[in-house]
Amino acid sequence: MKMTIGTPVTERSYAVRSTAADIRICFSYAHTDAPMDGSNTFTRALREHVSRVPGFTIVDNLHDDYDVLFMNQLSRSPGSPYALSEIRAALTKRGKRKLVVRAINLKRNYQHTDPIRHLRHYALDKSTLDLLNMADFVIFQSDFQKSFFDHFGYKGENHTVIHNGAAPVFLNVPGGVKKLRSGENLVLLTSAMETKSIKRHDIIAGLSLLPGVKVIHSGTWPANLNQGKVELAGVLSHDEMAQLFECGHYFLHPAVRDVCPNSLIEGLCAGLPAIYNPGPGSGSELGGKFGIALDENDLPGTVAQARKQYEQLATALAAERHYYSIERAAPHYMSVFKRVAER
Secondary structure, eight states: OOOOOOOOOOGGGGGSOOOTTSEEEEEOSOOOSSSOOHHHHHHHHHHHHHHTSTTEEEEOOTTSOOSEEEEETTBSSTTOBOOHHHHHHHHHTTSOOEEEEEOOOOHHHHOTTOHHHHHHTHHHHHHHHHHHHHOSEEEESOHHHHHHHHHHTOOOSSEEEOOOOBOHHHHTSOOSOOOOOTTSOEEEEEEESOOOGGGOHHHHHHHHTSTTEEEEEEEOOOTTSOOTTOEEEESOOHHHHHHHHTTOSEEEEOOSSOSSOHHHHHHHHTTOOEEEOOSSSSHHHHHGGGEEEOOTTOHHHHHHHHHHHHHHHHHHHHTTGGGGBHHHHHHHHHHHHHHHHTO
């Protein structure tokens, strides 16, 4: 039976409720409803959830009145960051406001193989770390993410790790184990909006060439890379992604150094076990319990293992899908907001 987790709210409904006792949260990141990146996807889902919960009021303007400024690292929206001086001025206006930052990434994390770029990105990363170190509280998306922030200079004491959660539409995907008969294609679904080499589109293409495997990719594909037999679905909305997930067996995530990929979270939330890259990144942290590790040196062996373990993994995941939903993640964020505001 299809579950109903709640109806997404509209922009207009965000400001309907407000009382003097509410905790006022300024969301500095201006999200879009169009498919974009992980920060946008998660912020939209979190904001929709918070807007439905009594006791919280959402504020959009950095210079309005609020208790907690919630930031996705430095950006309000892509290409529109606040200067640190402006943030500090806003936080001290009308009394001491609190700053909660959701860490995103450091350029040295994904440019680790290029020593020249590594050095060039030092100054940019320093600005990010300065913001995190002045925050009242920092939320990391994974243990992997916290490890490299610590390595590059995060010194704060007030922090926690909260894995991301997918929008309600993905928990609404009908669960259960799909048929996988002998000789039938193993359907692998994958998604990425970026085309960086760390996304490992080459592995996706390689798997598509194996017999008995069908790979469907949503998002974008590198212009200079042969797609093999990958079926390109293009950029999809959440509703379209949810429909696509109904026909898959596994969600394939071969990327490395991803901090907490929303695409993988969405696949797991929809009931698809993971095929994840066990290299540096959060793949094993997120999907290890309900997935198999990719062996890029033995892709046929990976597929054989996926076929063998599919029913067991899909059955186990069906009982735990809620963990990967915004319904689990958002209350942890709101607990942080409440704790910080009441200090």
